[in-house]
Amino acid sequence: MFDGKQTQFRAECGFYRECYVGAAPEADVRWNGASGGAATWVLGQLLQQKKIDQIVAVERKTGNSPLFQCAVFSDLAALQKNSKSSYYPVEFSQVLQQIRTIPGRYAVVALPCVCHAIRLLQQQQPVFQERVAYLLGLCCGKQKSTHFAEEIIHRSKLGESAQELIFRTKNIRRPLADYGIEIRGKKHKKTLYFREDNILKTWVSDCYSLPGCFFCDDLFAECADIAFMDAWLPEYSNDPLGTNLIIDRIGLLEELPRAFTPISIDMILLSQEGAFRNKQRNANVLRRFFKMDGIRRPISLSWIARGEVMSHYYRALATNRPSGPVRMLLNALAKSNQIVWKIADKIWKRKYLS
Ligand SMILES: Cc1cc2nc3c(=O)[nH]c(=O)nc-3n(C[C@H](O)[C@H](O)[C@H](O)COP(=O)(O)OP(=O)(O)OC[C@H]3O[C@@H](n4cnc5c(N)ncnc54)[C@H](O)[C@@H]3O)c2cc1C
Ligand code: SF4
Known part of the structure; x- marks a missing residue:
C-alpha cells in the first residue's frame, strides 16, 4: 500500500515518507483547529484543487444526543465550522452507505481503528477502493464514551x-x-x-474510555495516508494557537503548497512517548489476559466494576456536591478502588511482562 523508494518504516508508527511540524497558514483555520488546524487546511486544499469532491468528517450537533455525528461535507465553510476533536463515539455505517451509492472522490477523516476498518473494506469491496481517494488519520490515545x-x-x-x-x-x-x-x-x-x-x-482515570481501546496498539493511524497529531514537544506545547505534527505516508504534502517544516521521526515518537507507552503496555497485558480462559471472567468483571465505581464517584461529586462525612466516604471508596487497581496492575506487569 505504501510503496515507493522513499518509504521508510518504524515499528512504532508504521510506514512514512516524511514528517512535518507546523500549522495551517490561515490564522482562522489554525485558531479553529484542535491543534494547529492542519487537518482542516489539507482537506480544504484537496477540495480546492479538485482532487476530491466530498469530505467525510465529524459534525457537531445541537440538541439531544448524539452530540456528534459523521457527516459528508462539500462546503469548506461548514467543514471549518466543524473542525476540532470529537471525544465522543461516532458511527460510520450511514456515510459508508452514502459513499457506496453516490459516486465521487471522497477524503475520509478517521481514528486509527476506523482507518483500519476502511482499508479492510476496500479489500472486500472495490467501490471503496475507487471512491475513498484519501484517508486522513488522527493520532489516538483513547476514545471516550x-x-x-x-x-x-x-x-x-x-x-x-x-x-x-x-x-x-x-x-x-x-x-x-x-x-x-x-x-x-x-x-x-x-x-x-x-x-x-x-x-x-x-x-487519565480511564473510567470513560471505551473498552475496545484498552486492546488497541495503533496510536499513529498506521493505515492512513497521512496522520495528524498535537505537537506535544516543549518548544510548541505552550503556544495557545496550537501546532501539529504530521506523518505523511504517501508524499501527499509534496503535492500541496508548502506550509510545513520537515522534522525527524524521532521527534514525532518523542512527542507521543507517554501515550505510546501506555497504549502498548495496556494492549500487551490485556491481550494476554483475555486469551486465558480461566481468568477471563473475573478480570473482565473487576474491570467493569472499577469503571463503574469511578464513574459513579465523579457523577456523585458533580451532581450532588456532597460535603462532610459523605464526601469523605466517597473519597475513601474511590481511593481504595484506585489502590486495588494499582496493585493488580503491578501483579499483571510482573507476571506477564517480565
Ligand atoms: C479521540 C481522539 C483521541 C486523540 N488522541 C490524541 C493523542 O493521544 N495524541 C495526539 O497528539 N493527538 C490526539 N488526537 C488528535 C488531535 O486531537 C487532533 O485531532 C489532531 O492533532 C488534528 O488537529 P488539527 O488541528 O489538525 O485538526 P482540525 O483542523 O481541528 O480537524 C480535525 C478534523 O477531524 C475530524 N474529527 C474530529 N474528531 C473526530 C473523530 N472522533 N473521528 C473522525 N473525525 C474526527 C473533524 O471533523 C475535523 O474535520 C486525538 C483525537 C481524537 C478525536
Ligand atoms: S484507542 Fe484505538 S480503538 Fe480506541 S478509538 Fe482510538 S484507534 Fe480506536
Whole structure:
C-alpha cells in the first residue's frame, strides 16, 4: 500500500515518507483547529484543487444526543465550522452507505481503528477502493464514551438546557494543553478547562474510555495516508494557537503548497512517548489476559466494576456536591478502588511482562 523508494518504516508508527511540524497558514483555520488546524487546511486544499469532491468528517450537533455525528461535507465553510476533536463515539455505517451509492472522490477523516476498518473494506469491496481517494488519520490515545460528555454537562451545571459541546476551545492566555470544553446552553454558555477544572483527572482515570481501546496498539493511524497529531514537544506545547505534527505516508504534502517544516521521526515518537507507552503496555497485558480462559471472567468483571465505581464517584461529586462525612466516604471508596487497581496492575506487569 505504501510503496515507493522513499518509504521508510518504524515499528512504532508504521510506514512514512516524511514528517512535518507546523500549522495551517490561515490564522482562522489554525485558531479553529484542535491543534494547529492542519487537518482542516489539507482537506480544504484537496477540495480546492479538485482532487476530491466530498469530505467525510465529524459534525457537531445541537440538541439531544448524539452530540456528534459523521457527516459528508462539500462546503469548506461548514467543514471549518466543524473542525476540532470529537471525544465522543461516532458511527460510520450511514456515510459508508452514502459513499457506496453516490459516486465521487471522497477524503475520509478517521481514528486509527476506523482507518483500519476502511482499508479492510476496500479489500472486500472495490467501490471503496475507487471512491475513498484519501484517508486522513488522527493520532489516538483513547476514545471516550458518551458518559464523558454527560459528566462535563453535569459539571457545567447547565443541565437540561445544554445544547452543544465543543471540545478543545483555545484561550490566548493558556497553553494548548489546558484547552477548554465549551458547553452551550439555550441562554448561557460555560467553558471548563482541562487542567484548571480537573477534567484531566477524569480523563487519565480511564473510567470513560471505551473498552475496545484498552486492546488497541495503533496510536499513529498506521493505515492512513497521512496522520495528524498535537505537537506535544516543549518548544510548541505552550503556544495557545496550537501546532501539529504530521506523518505523511504517501508524499501527499509534496503535492500541496508548502506550509510545513520537515522534522525527524524521532521527534514525532518523542512527542507521543507517554501515550505510546501506555497504549502498548495496556494492549500487551490485556491481550494476554483475555486469551486465558480461566481468568477471563473475573478480570473482565473487576474491570467493569472499577469503571463503574469511578464513574459513579465523579457523577456523585458533580451532581450532588456532597460535603462532610459523605464526601469523605466517597473519597475513601474511590481511593481504595484506585489502590486495588494499582496493585493488580503491578501483579499483571510482573507476571506477564517480565
Ligand atoms: C479521540 C481522539 C483521541 C486523540 N488522541 C490524541 C493523542 O493521544 N495524541 C495526539 O497528539 N493527538 C490526539 N488526537 C488528535 C488531535 O486531537 C487532533 O485531532 C489532531 O492533532 C488534528 O488537529 P488539527 O488541528 O489538525 O485538526 P482540525 O483542523 O481541528 O480537524 C480535525 C478534523 O477531524 C475530524 N474529527 C474530529 N474528531 C473526530 C473523530 N472522533 N473521528 C473522525 N473525525 C474526527 C473533524 O471533523 C475535523 O474535520 C486525538 C483525537 C481524537 C478525536
Ligand atoms: S484507542 Fe484505538 S480503538 Fe480506541 S478509538 Fe482510538 S484507534 Fe480506536
